[in-house]
Amino acid sequence: MRRPKGKPYESELERLLGEASWLLSHAEALVDYGRAEEATSELARAARCEEQVACLLDAAGREQEAVVHRVSAASCHEQLGQYTRAVTLLRAALSASLPGDYRRRIEQQLVRCLTQAHEELHRLSSVRLASRRGGHGGVAGS
Amino acid sequence: MDERQTFQWDIEDIVAAHRNLYLEHCVVMAVALMSQQSASPCEFTVECEGFRPSALGAETRFLLRVLWTEQTALKAQRVWQTEQPRSIVERAAVALAALLFAKLVPHGQMRVTRAGDRADYWLPRLQCALEVSGTARSREMPRRQREKIVQVLSNPLGWDGYTVVCCFAAARRLIRWSYHRQEVKSDASS
Numbered sequence: 001m002r003r004p005k006g007k008p009y010e011s012e013l014e015r016l017l018g019e020a021s022w023l024l025s026h027a028e029a030l031v032d033y034g035r036a037e038e039a040t041s042e043l044a045r046a047a048r049c050e051e052q053v054a055c056l057l058d059a060a061g062r063e064q065e066a067v068v069h070r071v072s073a074a075s076c077h078e079q080l081g082q083y084t085r086a087v088t089l090l091r092a093a094l095s096a097s098l099p100g101d102y103r104r105r106i107e108q109q110l111v112r113c114l115t116q117a118h119e120e121l122h123r124l125s126s127v128r129l130a131s132r133r134g135g136h137g138g139v140a141g142s
Numbered sequence: 143m144d145e146r147q148t149f150q151w152d153i154e155d156i157v158a159a160h161r162n163l164y165l166e167h168c169v170v171m172a173v174a175l176m177s178q179q180s181a182s183p184c185e186f187t188v189e190c191e192g193f194r195p196s197a198l199g200a201e202t203r204f205l206l207r208v209l210w211t212e213q214t215a216l217k218a219q220r221v222w223q224t225e226q227p228r229s230i231v232e233r234a235a236v237a238l239a240a241l242l243f244a245k246l247v248p249h250g251q252m253r254v255t256r257a258g259d260r261a262d263y264w265l266p267r268l269q270c271a272l273e274v275s276g277t278a279r280s281r282e283m284p285r286r287q288r289e290k291i292v293q294v295l296s297n298p299l300g301w302d303g304y305t306v307v308c309c310f311a312a313a314r315r316l317i318r319w320s321y322h323r324q325e326v327k328s329d330a331s332s
């Protein structure tokens with residue numbers, strides 16, 4: 001497969017790298033200011049940007065950097081409570097060749113997200129069950 | 143008389159210098175902390191280890207005088223009502239690190255990524271990682287610096303790294319700014 005090369009591609013990648021960084025730091029500032037709703041929306045944008053950056057870095061042959069940005073995207077999703085998406089990204093990150101201690105840190109984060117995803121599923125099941133017992137009976141909205 | 147080389151800069155300069163970071167809140171928190179101890183400018187002794195910015199010549203220590211505007215001071219007055227002291231100290235340290243790299247290191251523009259619940263700073267054009275920490279207690283500095291050196295050298299890209307550890311103790315405002323090389327590039331495991 002041919003890798004995209006050349007200055008326009010690289011400058012676009014650099015622009016996106018910069019944008020992801022800016023969004024992350026802005027989200028952090030909004031958290032500091034207690035503006036939770038805006039922080040959530042900025043973090044979601046940062047997550048999307050980091051995912052895009054990771055793919056482009058992979059395409060540019062910068063696999064190690066791609067892992068860093070994939071983990072960064074996963075960390076945003078984790079903070080947003082989107083654990084299943086975080087798990088997918090962390091699993092993708094672990095498929096690369098990584099230094100031992102970094103791999104361990106990602107594995108710990110993966111375990112944490114899997115636990116949260118499991119608890120979320122359990123909560124959703126309980127809510128659904130309670131709603132059925134509440135007399136709604138049939139399958140709503142289907 | 144203090145004959146150390148002296149540099150004096152506006153803390154607000156970091157906003158334009160690091161276009162890939164949103165640093166306004168770090169500026170405000172730095173001023174919240176510094177203005178508790180001093181009028182503008184606030185002085186710090188900076189000690190460099192493992193490198194010397196070219197502007198310093200043969201010296202490894204200098205005096206940093208940090209200025210701020212009245213407008214920033216007004217914003218900073220509100221910070222203590224809403225922020226945790228620890229968070230203020232850490233953000234203030236990021237602001238000072240950003241100032242040092244903006245003014246004394248060519249191509250020292252910073253970027254950030256997240257890893258779990260922490261922020262990792264990078265100097266991509268220098269291919270270096272960066273760890274920053276702040277404390278209000280001078281006796282904590284050696285331990286903080288040791289921790290940060292270990293952290294910066296364990297960066298996943300295997301890059302060399304800088305650490306910036308800032309002490310905001312009223313009696314001894316000090317910044318330890320150090321550069322560390324990877325002695326042996328770690329082998330990747332699959």
